[in-house]
Amino acid sequence: MRPLLLATLCLVSSCFSAAGGGGSPLSEGLCLLKTEFALHLYRTAAAERNGTNFVISPASVSLSLEILQFGARGNTGWQLASALGYTVQDSRVREFLHSVYTALHNSSQGIGMELACTLFIHTGASLSPCFVQQLSWWANSSLEPADFGEPNRTTIEVSRQSTGEGPGSPLWGQAGALSTQLSIMSTMTFQSTWQRRFSSMASQPLPFTCAQGLVLQVPAMHQVTEVSYGQFQDAAGHKVDVLELLYLGRMASLFLVLPQNKDTPLNLIEPHLTASVIHLWATRLKRTRMDVFLPRFRIQNQFDLKSILRSWGITDLFDPLKANLKGISGQDGFYVSEATHKAKMELSEEGTKSSAATAVLLLRRSRTPAFKADRPFIFLLREQNTGFVFSIGRVSNPLD
Numbered sequence: 001m002r003p004l005l006l007a008t009l010c011l012v013s014s015c016f017s018a019a020g021g022g023g024s025p026l027s028e029g030l031c032l033l034k035t036e037f038a039l040h041l042y043r044t045a046a047a048e049r050n051g052t053n054f055v056i057s058p059a060s061v062s063l064s065l066e067i068l069q070f071g072a073r074g075n076t077g078w079q080l081a082s083a084l085g086y087t088v089q090d091s092r093v094r095e096f097l098h099s100v101y102t103a104l105h106n107s108s109q110g111i112g113m114e115l116a117c118t119l120f121i122h123t124g125a126s127l128s129p130c131f132v133q134q135l136s137w138w139a140n141s142s143l144e145p146a147d148f149g150e151p152n153r154t155t156i157e158v159s160r161q162s163t164g165e166g167p168g169s170p171l172w173g174q175a176g177a178l179s180t181q182l183s184i185m186s187t188m189t190f191q192s193t194w195q196r197r198f199s200s201m202a203s204q205p206l207p208f209t210c211a212q213g214l215v216l217q218v219p220a221m222h223q224v225t226e227v228s229y230g231q232f233q234d235a236a237g238h239k240v241d242v243l244e245l246l247y248l249g250r251m252a253s254l255f256l257v258l259p260q261n262k263d264t265p266l267n268l269i270e271p272h273l274t275a276s277v278i279h280l281w282a283t284r285l286k287r288t289r290m291d292v293f294l295p296r297f298r299i300q301n302q303f304d305l306k307s308i309l310r311s312w313g314i315t316d317l318f319d320p321l322k323a324n325l326k327g328i329s330g331q332d333g334f335y336v337s338e339a340t341h342k343a344k345m346e347l348s349e350e351g352t353k354s355s356a357a358t359a360v361l362l363l364r365r366s367r368t369p370a371f372k373a374d375r376p377f378i379f380l381l382r383e384q385n386t387g388f389v390f391s392i393g394r395v396s397n398p399l400d
Contacts, residue, residue, distance in 0.1 A: 026092055026093075026096060027096055027386070030086060030093065030096060030097070031279075031386050031387045031388065032275040032276065032279065033084070033085035033086050033275070034058070034062070034386075034387075034388050034389065035275035035278055035279070035387055035388075035389055036085060036274065036275040037058055037062055037083075037084060037085055038058035038380075038389035038392050039273050039274065039275060039278070039389075039392070040312075041056055041058050041061060041308070041392070042056065042058075042270070042273075042378075042392045042393075042394075043270055043271065043273075044308050044311065044312075045303060045308065046266075046267070046270055046394060048303075048308075049301075049394075051211050051265070051266075051267065051376075051396055052396055052397075052400065053297070053299045053301075053393070053394060053395055053396050053397060053400050054299065054301050054393050054394055055299045055300075055301065055343045055344070055345040055391055055392070055393030056301075056303065056341065056343050056391070056392060056393060057188050057341070057343050057390060057391050057392075058389050058390070058391075058392060059115055059188045059388065059389070059390040059391070060115075060186045060187060060188040060341070060343075061186075061305065061341060062084060063115055063117055063139055063186045063188070064117060064184050064186040065080055065083065065084055066084070066088050066097070066138070066139075067117055067119070067135065067138065067141065067184060067186070068080060068184070068317070068325070068336075069081065069084075069087055069088045069089065070088060070089075070131055070134045070135065070138070070327060070328075071128070071131050071325045071326070071327035071328030071329075071334075072317070072324065072325055072327060073324045073325070073326050073327055074324040075316050075322070075324065076316040076317055076322070076323055076324040076325065077089070077324070079313055079314045079315065079316055079317065080314060080317070082313060083309065083312045083313065083314050088138075097139075098137065098138065098139075100383075100386055100388070101115055101138070101139040101140070104383070105139075105140050113188075113189070113190045113191075113192070113251070113252065113390070114140065114187075114188070114189050114190075115139050115140060115186075115187075115188050116139065116140040116141065116142075116186070116187050116188075117135075117138065117139055117140070117141040117142075117184065117185070117186045117187075118141070118142050118143075118144055118184075118185045118186075118187075119135060119141070119142070119143050119144070119182060119183070119184050119185075120144050120145070120146035120182070120183040120184075120185065121143055121144070121145055121146060121182055122146060122147070122182065123145055123146070123147050125182060125329070126329055126330075126331075127143075127328060127329055128327060128328060128329055128330045130327070131327055131328050131329075146183065182328065182334065188390055188391075190252070190381065190390060190391070192247040192248055192249070192252065193247065193248050194245060194246070194247060194248065195245070195246035195247060195248055195249075195250060196223065196225045196226075196246075197223075198221040198222065198223045198294075199222075199223065203219060203220065203221055203222065203296075204220055204222060205217040205218065205219065205220065206218050206219075206220030206293055206295055206372070206374055207374060208295060208374050208375065208397070208398060209262050209374060209375045210375075210376070210396060210397050211265050211266075211376055211396055216397065216398075216399055218295045218296075218398040218399055219295065219296045219398075220293050220294060220295045220296065220373075221292075221293070221294050221295075221296060221348070222291070222292065222293050222294075223292055224289070224290070224291050224292070224368060225289070225290070225292065226287055226288065226289050226290075227243055227244065227245060227287070227288060227289075227290050227292060227371070228243070228244040228246075228285035228286065228287060228288075229241070229242065229243050229244075229285060229286060229287075229288045229290060229369075229371065230242045230281060230284055230285045230286060231260070232281050232284075234269060234272035234273075234277065235272045235277075236268065236272055238259065238261075238264055238268055238269050238272070239259070239260040239261065239264075240257050240258060240259055240260060240269065241257075241258045241259075241260055241371060242255070242256065242257055242258075242281050242285065243255075243256045243258070243290075243292070243371045244256070244282070244285055245292075245294075246384075250384060251383065251384055251385075252381060252382065252383055252384060252390070253381075253382055253384055254347075254379060254380070254381055254382075255278075255282070255379065255380040255381075255382050256294075256371075256373060256377055256378070256379050257269070257273070257377060257378040257379075257380075258371070258373055258375065258377040258378075259375065259376075259377075262374075262375045265376070266376050266377075266378060266394060266396070269378070270378070273378070278380070278387075279387065282382075282387065288369065289368060289369075290368060290369050290370060290371050291368045291369070291370040291371070291372075292370075292371050293370065293371065293372040293373060293374065294347070294373050295373055295374075295395070295398040296347055296348045296398065297345075297346075297347050297395050297398040298344075298345070298346040298347070298348075299343075299344065299345050299346075299393060299395070300342075300343070300344040300345075301342070301343060301344075302340065302341065302342045302343075303340070303341040303342075303343075304339070304340065305339035305340055305341040306318060306336075306338065306339035306340075309339060317335065317336045318335060318336050318337070318339075319335060320333075320335045323335035323336065343391070343393075345381075345391055345393060373395075376394065376395060376396045376397075377394070377395055378392075378393070378394050379391075379392070379393055379394070379395065380392045
């Protein structure tokens with residue numbers, strides 16, 4: 001299987017005036033705060049998607065908010081810290097997150113994972129030396145010049161970046177070229193293969209029951225292997241099956257939450273997902289040999305992140321009269337005009353092909369416990385050591 005996730009967060013900042021140690025209490029607390037942020041983001045996005053497929057990258061969103069924290073002051077900084085649950089202005093937090101981001105960037109154990117942030121600076125705009133120094137030190141971040149007065153030219157320049165998106169593309173909104181001074185693009189990319197690969201010869205159709213009771217035949221991967229598995233119930237008593245599949249190098253895993261009852265919709269389970277619940281489930285999984293049936297899927301979507309952040313109380317950041325980002329340039333006038341998030345995730349086995357090996361698989365199912373993702377489920381792409389959630393989403397219909 002070769003999954004690919006690409007998530008992009010673009011925060012377009014405009015000039016208002018024409019003149020223009022793992023295991024420590026700190027690390028454990030931050031890991032829980034990061035997970036809680038991811039789940040909060042998921043629940044907010046889920047409420048807007050009305051039971052449809054979606055994927056969102058908390059890692060990408062939080063990275064850009066952390067960059068903005070370096071430049072935010074006063075109430076603007078307080079609102080950002082309140083939404084994230086922490087502040088990079090705290091040296092202990094800063095050092096821990098920096099060490100985690102550095103370890104991810106340097107990883108080469110058969111897995112491609114990278115967090116990065118690029119600031120596109122309008123020609124002639126000045127930045128605080130302190131902010132520039134903090135940025136260059138943070139999560140593979142960099143500065144790039146951009147001529148926002150010539151959006152087509154800027155788009156060509158930015159297209160050379162890993163995301164392929166930039167000013168002038170639909171993702172960046174319609175910010176006025178004359179007022180835009182600074183744009184932040186944060187990306188998270190992930191590409192790897194399973195620790196134990198699914199065989200393309202074992203693929204088969206799987207009856208998938210959608211939320212409305214509609215049963216579809218969807219392409220599904222299959223393997224019989226040892227996995228981490230557990231059966232739990234949430235605070236409301238809903239029973240769920242939880243499965244964790246490792247990627248090559250054991251650095252990351254895919255964490256699946258599947259209602260045991262096909263009549264239990266995900267919107268009854270989502271409100272009860274918390275960082276402590278996910279942590280508890282993850283620590284209580286047991287190694288079990290199982291028949292695993294997992295549908296292939298590809299999800300791509302775009303969010304108006306500005307509306308999500310405003311609903312969380314991050315309002316000053318988008319207000320030209322209230323935004324306080326003096327730490328970026330030492331001057332008034334900067335505020336965030338656009339916040340858009342784009343994410344994509346693809347799940348498949350390598351060399352995907354249809355197969356008619358159904359009969360053999362059915363015989364094996366009678367002897368081995370089975371995990372069949374044949375109804376809507378929630379997935380989390382997590383880093384193994386810290387539990388950081390890079391991607392989180394929901395599959396309601398694998399064919400959409």
